[in-house]
Amino acid sequence: METSLLTCVIHKVEQLTMYCLDHSQLCCSTCVELNHRLCLQVTPLPQAATGKSTNFKNLSVSMENTLSQMKQCQTYQEDRMKSLKVSYKEHEGLIVDGLRVNIVSYLRKCETSTVNTTHEHMQYPISEMREGIKNLLADFEKSTIKEKKEELNLKQAPLKVLRNSCIRLHYELFHLHVAIPKVLGKPELSFIASKKCLENIQQSDIFLKENFPNHVFTVNGKSVHNVKMPSDSYICWITAVCALPNGQVLVADRFNKKVKLLSQQYRVVSHLDVRDEPRDMCLITPTEVAVAVHDEVQFITVSQSQLAKSRKLKLQHECTGIAHNQGDLYICSGTALYKFTLSGKLVSWLYGDTSADSTVKKCAVSPTGDRLYIISYWQHKLLTLARDGTLLASYTDPALGGPLGLHVTPAGQVLVCGWGSLTVLQVGWEGESKLATLATWRDGVMNPWSVCYSSTTSSIIVGLCDHDIIDSIVVFRVE
Incomplete structure (x- = not known):
C-alpha cells in the first residue's frame, strides 16, 4: 500500500x-x-x-459519492452497449425476413418455369435453383450481415472505452479509499493520499460531467418573458417548448392555436396558426419541428426567422405527446404509446394503460433510443420503458403532482415538471430516483406545462399555464 x-x-x-x-x-x-x-x-x-491536516471524514464521503456515480456510469455504458446489440438483432431479424421473402419469390419463379418441364429435363432447373439460392445466401452474408456486424462494433467501440475508463477510475479511487484509514498518523503518507484522492475525484467529476447523464444541473439565475401577441384572444398556455440550435425558441400556445418563434432574447418574431390546439412539439432537424395537433402531426419549418407549414400526418387516434429519435416518431394517444416512421407508417404499439384518462400523456426518448419515458397525469407517475415498450421503472413523488412537462437533454438528463405540485425536477436516467428539485413556485414556477433544455444557451425553459403569472415562460440559467 x-x-x-x-x-x-x-x-x-x-x-x-x-x-x-x-x-x-x-x-x-x-x-x-x-x-x-x-x-x-x-x-x-x-x-x-508538515503542519497540514485533512478532513478525512469529508474526503471519505466525497469518495463514496464519486465511487457510487462511477459504478452507475459503468452500468449506463453497459446498458447502452446492450441496447445497441438488441437493436442490431432486431435489424438482423428484419434482414432475415427480407432474405426469406427473396428466396420464396425466387422459388416461385423457378416453380413457374418448371411446371411444363418433363421429368427427365428437371435436373438442370433444380441445379440452377440450388445455385441461385446459394448465391443469394452468399451475397446476404457478405454484404449485409458482415456490414451490420462491423457497424455494431464501430458503435460499441467508444462505449467500451468509456466503460473501461469507468472501471479504471473506480479501481484507482477505491484503493485510495481503502488506504486512507491505514495512513492516519503518518503525515507524509496522509498528505500524499489526500492529494491523490482529490486529484482522482476531480478527474472522475470531469469524466462524469462529460459522459454521464446524471450530472445534476445547478440553477444560477432566472428571467421571466412575456410571449403574448396583440392578436391573441386568450391567455397564453404554453404546452410545448423546443430550443433550436441557433438559440431561438419555439413555443406552442394552446388556446390561441399558435406556434410562436422567439428570438434569442425571447421576444416573439414570427408565428403560425394551426388547425386546432397544439398539445406537444418535438425537434426533427435543426430547422424543422413536428407539432401534435388533435389527431394529426403538423410539420413546421423555420427559415430566416419565419415559420412555414409543410406536410401533415393524419392519425387514427388523438395525439397528446410526441418525441423523435433517429428517424422514429413516438406518439402518445393519451392511453397508449405508438412508434411511427417519419413518413407516417405505424411500426408498433409499445405500451398502453386504459385504466384512466391521460395515463400516457407525453413522452420523451433518450439520445441513444434505448429508454422511453412517459408521464401519467392522473396517476402522478413517470414511467421508464425499454426500446420495445417493456416497463423498466415507475417513479412517484409528492413533489411530482400532475406531471405535464417532460424532456430529455442531448446528454440524457431527464427533466419533468409537476403541473399540480408547481415543480421542475431532474430525475436519474434510470427513472427510479429524483436527483434534484430545480425550481418551485417560489422561483415563479406556477402550473408548469412544458420544459426544455437549450444546450446553446445553457438554460432550462419552462412554459407556464397560470392565471397569476400569465402569458409567460420562465428561463433558468444552469450549469
Whole structure:
C-alpha cells in the first residue's frame, strides 16, 4: 500500500519526492525536471506535509459519492452497449425476413418455369435453383450481415472505452479509499493520499460531467418573458417548448392555436396558426419541428426567422405527446404509446394503460433510443420503458403532482415538471430516483406545462399555464 501511494502516477518507476504548490501536484524527480523547473514553490514532501491536516471524514464521503456515480456510469455504458446489440438483432431479424421473402419469390419463379418441364429435363432447373439460392445466401452474408456486424462494433467501440475508463477510475479511487484509514498518523503518507484522492475525484467529476447523464444541473439565475401577441384572444398556455440550435425558441400556445418563434432574447418574431390546439412539439432537424395537433402531426419549418407549414400526418387516434429519435416518431394517444416512421407508417404499439384518462400523456426518448419515458397525469407517475415498450421503472413523488412537462437533454438528463405540485425536477436516467428539485413556485414556477433544455444557451425553459403569472415562460440559467 505504501509503495502504491509513493509511486508516481506518470512515471511508474519513480517515487514521489516533491510537491509543486504552483500546480498543486505531487512530483517525482523526472516530473520536476520535465515540467516544474520554472516553478517557484517546489518543496520536498516531508516539508510540504508538515503542519497540514485533512478532513478525512469529508474526503471519505466525497469518495463514496464519486465511487457510487462511477459504478452507475459503468452500468449506463453497459446498458447502452446492450441496447445497441438488441437493436442490431432486431435489424438482423428484419434482414432475415427480407432474405426469406427473396428466396420464396425466387422459388416461385423457378416453380413457374418448371411446371411444363418433363421429368427427365428437371435436373438442370433444380441445379440452377440450388445455385441461385446459394448465391443469394452468399451475397446476404457478405454484404449485409458482415456490414451490420462491423457497424455494431464501430458503435460499441467508444462505449467500451468509456466503460473501461469507468472501471479504471473506480479501481484507482477505491484503493485510495481503502488506504486512507491505514495512513492516519503518518503525515507524509496522509498528505500524499489526500492529494491523490482529490486529484482522482476531480478527474472522475470531469469524466462524469462529460459522459454521464446524471450530472445534476445547478440553477444560477432566472428571467421571466412575456410571449403574448396583440392578436391573441386568450391567455397564453404554453404546452410545448423546443430550443433550436441557433438559440431561438419555439413555443406552442394552446388556446390561441399558435406556434410562436422567439428570438434569442425571447421576444416573439414570427408565428403560425394551426388547425386546432397544439398539445406537444418535438425537434426533427435543426430547422424543422413536428407539432401534435388533435389527431394529426403538423410539420413546421423555420427559415430566416419565419415559420412555414409543410406536410401533415393524419392519425387514427388523438395525439397528446410526441418525441423523435433517429428517424422514429413516438406518439402518445393519451392511453397508449405508438412508434411511427417519419413518413407516417405505424411500426408498433409499445405500451398502453386504459385504466384512466391521460395515463400516457407525453413522452420523451433518450439520445441513444434505448429508454422511453412517459408521464401519467392522473396517476402522478413517470414511467421508464425499454426500446420495445417493456416497463423498466415507475417513479412517484409528492413533489411530482400532475406531471405535464417532460424532456430529455442531448446528454440524457431527464427533466419533468409537476403541473399540480408547481415543480421542475431532474430525475436519474434510470427513472427510479429524483436527483434534484430545480425550481418551485417560489422561483415563479406556477402550473408548469412544458420544459426544455437549450444546450446553446445553457438554460432550462419552462412554459407556464397560470392565471397569476400569465402569458409567460420562465428561463433558468444552469450549469
